[in-house]
Amino acid sequence: MLAAIWWTIFTVCGIWGQVLVPGVDFFAPGMAISLRWQKPVVTVILALVWVAIQEGAGGLAFGYGILWYFTLFALLTLGRWLLDPGSFQFQALLGLALGSAHFLLLYLMAVLEVRAFPLKRVLFECLLQTITYPILWYTANNLFPDRLKRHEESS
Amino acid sequence: MNPKRVAIFLVAGLFVYLSLYTWNLRSGHLTRLSTYSGLDSVGMVLRPGKWLGGRAGDFVERYVSLVGLKQQNEALETEVKALRLENMTLRERAEATGRVEKLLGFPEPPEWKREGARVIAHRVGPTAILETILVDRGRLSGAVEDTPVLSTEGVVGRIYRAGLSVSTVLLLTDPSGRIAVVGRDNRAAGVVYGMGADEKLIVKYVGFTSNIEQGEILVTSGMDGVYPKGLPVARVTRVKREEGTLFMDVQAEPLVDIPRLEEVLLLKRAAKPEDTRDLWE
Structure with a gap:
């Protein structure tokens, strides 16, 4: 129950964040936290909800969200083998990778849909994504209830 | 993990993804x-916040911005008088035009219904590369794709995606935005192309011999089948004639101040586009 309330508040805050800072994914740090502390099924449900939100509110045809969250999942899984997923340095590095991935994926989708690509704006948003990701992860990770962490660790 | 299995998983995943993507491009499901x-x-989350924000804004405007209200009231009264006079003249002319059209056997143009909508957000999320706004009207209130969206200043754009109670509006400044227009005074025809946020609009296909002036208002011609005729769209800011070309180089600026948009009007057809052909036959 607590997990459901926490993730609902996180998603609502994420939506408002995305309205205030367009072009940046505020849910991405949630996936890192969920993968670390929650059961895989929770991460899958959250990813489905976030994909629906990103695709529904965004301007491109369906497809970017799946690639984006799969990339994040792959980077997190690979990174966990090599580095400590709880370290800020790892998350900052991940933010850099996400910034680049955001550019590449958006460019790919824009080309596939034959859309104009606002290069300067997208580059700025990639930079924002790179900077905001570790900060949001740090904030959300510290706010994530210990009770949920302990429960997941013990199970 | 076995690298071979990972490779098979990735290839299979890519295949499934591409199949889904192409199927969705065709079907849109x-x-x-x-x-x-x-x-x-997203609309459900944003609406309460926007409502609270609106209430707080109203409170500030009502109680803090009372300074200068009397002067503003006097100025508005003068404006109303001038508009009433103009309205009277225009009504006479409109009625006269209606009578002439009836005499000449012109068919009645399709009717449009107006409905107000509130802007609840501008671009949302990482995939928002299009110039869009979100409004709090959707299919439940009759808004569908390609419904024209206006403000009191002029054309804002058209509905790009309609949800049940929220819609995404593609702005006229988006590079994929096209509006067929004519000059209000000189009737030179062209097509307005969006060039992105904070960029001037480009008016293409204005014939080299056409007459168009800087400062002239461009209105919809109705030729694109999306917007009704006569809605103000943009103001011409530059006209350049170059030898050896068929068309003029024309730039314009939107009449609508998009970043400050709070309310818009949706224009809904009383009859569906295919039905309107009957009206014109």
Whole structure:
């Protein structure tokens, strides 16, 4: 129950964040936290909800969200083998990778849909994504209830 | 993990993804599903906040901005008088035009219904590369794709995606935005192309021999089948004639101040586009 309330508040805050800072994914740090502390099924449900939100509110045809969250999942899984997923340095590095991935994926989708690509704006948003990701992860990770962490660790 | 299994998983995943992507491009089922679920849930989250923000804004305007209200009232009264006079003259002319059209056997143009909508957000999320706004009207209130969206200043754009209670509006400044226009005074025809946020609009296909002036207002010609005729769109800011070309180089600026948009009007057809052909026969 607590997990459901926490993730609902996180998603609502994420939506408002995305309205205030367009072009940046505020849910991405949630996936890192969920993968670390929650059961895989929770991460899958959250990813489905976030994909629906990103695709529904965004301007491109369906497809970017799946690639984006799969990339994040792959980077997190690979990174966990090599580095400590709880370290800020790892998350900052991940933010850099996400910034680049955001550019590449958006460019790919824009080309596939034959859309104009606002290069300067997208580059700025990639930079924002790179900077905001570790900060949001740090904030959300510290706010994530210990009770949920302990429960997941013990199970 | 076995590298071979990972490679097979990735290739299979890519195949499934590409199949889904192409199937969705043709059918649009997944886009519709995400619009009804994602877009509407975003609207559900944003509406209460926007309502509270609006209330707070009203409070500030009502109680803090009382300074200068008397002067503003006097100025508005003068403006109302001038507009009433203009309205009287225009009504006479409109009625006279109606009578002439009837005499000449012109068919009645399709009717449009107006409905107000509130802007609840501008671009949302990482995939928002299009110039869009979100409004709090959707299919439940009769808004569908390609519904024209206006403000009191002029054309804002058209509905790009309609959810159940929220819609995404593609702005006229988006590079994929096209509006067929004519000059209000000189009737030179062209097509307005968006060039992105904070960029001037380009008016293409204005014939070299056409007459168009700087400062002239461009209105919809109705030729694109999306917007009704006569809605103000943009003001011409530059006209350049170059030898050896068929068309003029024309730039314009939108009449609408998009970043400050708070309310818009949706223009809904009383009859469906295919039905309107009957009206014109």
